[in-house]
Amino acid sequence: MNEPIPAALFKSTLLQEVPRSEFLGLTGSLNPKNKQQRHSFIKMLRKSKSPASRPVDPYKKSDIAFDISSWLRFKKPPTRPVGILVCYQDSKGEFAVIVDETRVTQSSPVLLSGNIILSIHGELKYMQVRGTGIRCESGLMVDKIQVKKINSPTPQLWAAAS
Numbered sequence: 001m002n003e004p005i006p007a008a009l010f011k012s013t014l015l016q017e018v019p020r021s022e023f024l025g026l027t028g029s030l031n032p033k034n035k036q037q038r039h040s041f042i043k044m045l046r047k048s049k050s051p052a053s054r055p056v057d058p059y060k061k062s063d064i065a066f067d068i069s070s071w072l073r074f075k076k077p078p079t080r081p082v083g084i085l086v087c088y089q090d091s092k093g094e095f096a097v098i099v100d101e102t103r104v105t106q107s108s109p110v111l112l113s114g115n116i117i118l119s120i121h122g123e124l125k126y127m128q129v130r131g132t133g134i135r136c137e138s139g140l141m142v143d144k145i146q147v148k149k150i151n152s153p154t155p156q157l158w159a160a161a162s
Contacts, residue, residue, distance in 0.1 A: 002116055004095035007087045012096075012130035015070065015084065016145045023064060023127050023149060059091075062120050065150040068099050068129065069113035075139030077104045082133040084112045091122030096130070109143055115150070 032038065070084050083101030087094065100112040118124075129147060134140050 007094040007096040016129045018127040070145040071143035073109045073141045078138040080133040088127045089125040
């Protein structure tokens, strides 16, 4: 369930763009009154225009673990199973990883959550949380989406993710 699949194979709806600060591994020890720290933080968030300023090996592989959860509410329960997945782009292309899937039987909110491990080749260009099995007539409302990077994955996480 944690295998990357080409993103073009999914018909999905964008739920949220994941901020770059979440997957770049930035620390939260920023002093907002320190001008130099603010400028270096903003420089890290911006994409570099010149490839020579920040060389990235496109073959370097790294694993990044995330805890993802979302509360979705439907005015009318959908007839198909609904799910959330994470779409991302690295140097090999655009991929998607399924996080969770369920069948909705009533109009009450539903929690979709899970831990995933992304195997990134080179630089992670973007990351999005997307929904599957969602139609316009179901009246989707997103209550909350949370994406947290897991700094030191435990053996239990690796077992749960597979």
